[in-house]
Amino acid sequence: MLQSGHNSSLLITRRTLLAATAAGAVSLLAPAHNAAAATRVDVTQGNVQPMPIALPDFIGGTPPDSEPARGVSQVITNNLRRSGLFAPIDPAAFLDKGANFDATPRFEDWRVINAQALVTGRLTRQGDGRFKVEFRLWDVSGGQQLIGQQYFSPADNWRRIAHIISDAIYERLTGEKGYFDTRVVFIDETGPKERRVKRLAIMDQDGAGVRYLTRGEDLVLTPRFSPSTQEITYMSYGQADPRVFLLNIETGQREIVGNFPGMTFSPRFSPDGQRIVMSLQQGGNSNIFAMDLRSKTTTRLTDTPAIDTAPSYAPDGSRICFESDRGGTQQIYVMSAGGGAAQRISFGEGSYSTPVWSPRGDYIAFTKRGRGTFGIGVMKPDGQGERLLTDGFHNEGPTWAPNGRVLMFFRDPGGNAGPGLYTVDITGRNEQRIPTPSFASDPAWSPLLS
């Protein structure tokens, strides 16, 4: 009360002083906003805990189908658990085994075990040998269905269906796009430390279905996925200088990108998949070039006596971040996609390398080296809010999941052990190792397949 009185007296003096601003003053006279009639409570604190979700085994249409049906629900369970945002409940606690897919579940049975969401499903073999997979996602507290869908697929492709269902559940419950229906290319490393055989390999994001793309005569490094086609670009040491190659995963067709006199390396696709941006070594320094894949024309983007490398496009294609030692140590710079002046954005201790722009555009991931350790971190595109997500003897090569929430990188523990692949949430929590058949490095995450 006291305060509002003070306000109005203040106003009156203003008005007498300045008649011209009467209009402005009138707006000040607007009555103070009324307190709501109902009791109001502000809740500003909550939890960010994994959501308890119940995933009873999918039902098989006929007894022989129950094996793949269980497989589908296990892949989904595994995906959701690995995301760190869900806590699948131990099936031993289930009161209701979800025996009937067509009936509404008894929600009381699921409330008792604190499930917030419930997934039921059924897998049936069609007459033509394909699988029909149906699922429903239920909100247990509200007692309603959130989504229900069905998919058809060849019998040997049920893992893909499980990933697609995982994405649907993830997206409906978190509001973000999923990333489970994706693949990862990486460098598979076998053999003793001094004579490693490095092969290009591809697998599902959960480590299943590994397939080798090269035979291992040539050394391959830094594979990168095309955002729009089933192509990858990578660098390979053949007989001559290291060159940037383009490989079609489906057909196995290979070609050299550009016809440059020197060594080309650290390639990466533009967001539309039409261009490749890479480094070209010229004498003691290297510069960044972009090549249009259709017209085969190349554009020089930097022209400095320093080492400019590891370029990465912003998701809208308007800017490029890259690493350069023009300031003395390796730091991250951002410039327009057409070249021109670059702006330094990293100012912390140590040196920064391999910047990668998030598909969401909100962060740039990088490898940071300092005090004898290699860490993976993120910062905003203007250099603010730098955070290290993981740090240790050797962590390198971050790559983003297509939803911009999870990073994959490789970690070498040192000693006689070799590198392995890990994922970490953008919050720095939920670090997970990806199972690979042998040592693995240089991962590159594909866009969503569907």
Place this chain on the structure above:
Amino acid sequence: MKTGLTVSTVGHAAVLLWALVSFGAKPHDAPPPDSMPVDIISMSDFTQLTSGAKTAPKAPVPKPLVEKVAEAKPVENPAAKVSDKPEITTASAPAEAPPEPKVSEPKPEAKPAKTEAKPSEAEKKPEPKPDAEALKKDESKKHEPKKDEAKATAPKKPPQPPQPKFDPKQIEQKLALLDKRAPQRHAAAGDVLSSQPTLGAPNGNAPRLSQNEMDALRARLAACWNLPAGAADAKDLNVEVQMLLRQDGSLSAEPKVLNRSANPFFQVAAESALRAIRTCAPFDFLPVAKYEAWKDIEINFNPQYMFRS
């Protein structure tokens, strides 16, 4: 010189004007805070609860309790009332039953002549009026057997009374018995809201939740609220929810989201808020004496302060 002076004057005036407008137009927007009751001792509670009692104006005619705005329910089926009387009379004197309906029936019959045509034919046999009207429309041949039927039905009156026994209320009750769904409360509906007047002025010192009680409610909701991590990053995400409670603290209706947002995470955030309320219920720790203050609560779920990166 002169131009310099004018330029300077105009410039100064402009700056002054700009300063006055831009600084003056934004007063400290601090609405007078609601006075908040404190429950240090039970005495304050007591005074609060009673303070409004004597000065409160008495409502001239207390309206019937209406808790939600909806189409008002029809009062009663008049037919049901009619059926009550014959039942009683037949129990005492079955022989006299036929004349009884005569007395009671004509009244409701007066308007809907069509529906009750048959009984009137039967009972008002001597009176030719309704028959004559029917005659004009119907063929004369058909009328003859009809009269006979009416005659025949007349002595058989006793079995007829059960027919108007139809009572929608009874069906409702039986349906309710068959209905295995969880009982839901139907709030009294009317075209205008009028809540039960409490002791005391409506807005004066009506009982309010004290800070301690508000904190208890807040803490309970915060413990139940699990925000999806996706929505966590969207900082400008407010979800306002209306929660209606019964005296025992359970939900009297489904909680309702009051605001909207184009934010892609809004739906998920809103669902998490609703989930928090549903899992938290019942709020049985709230004092029953202050039911008026917490039967309708607006909760603002605001993740803004949860995440600062």
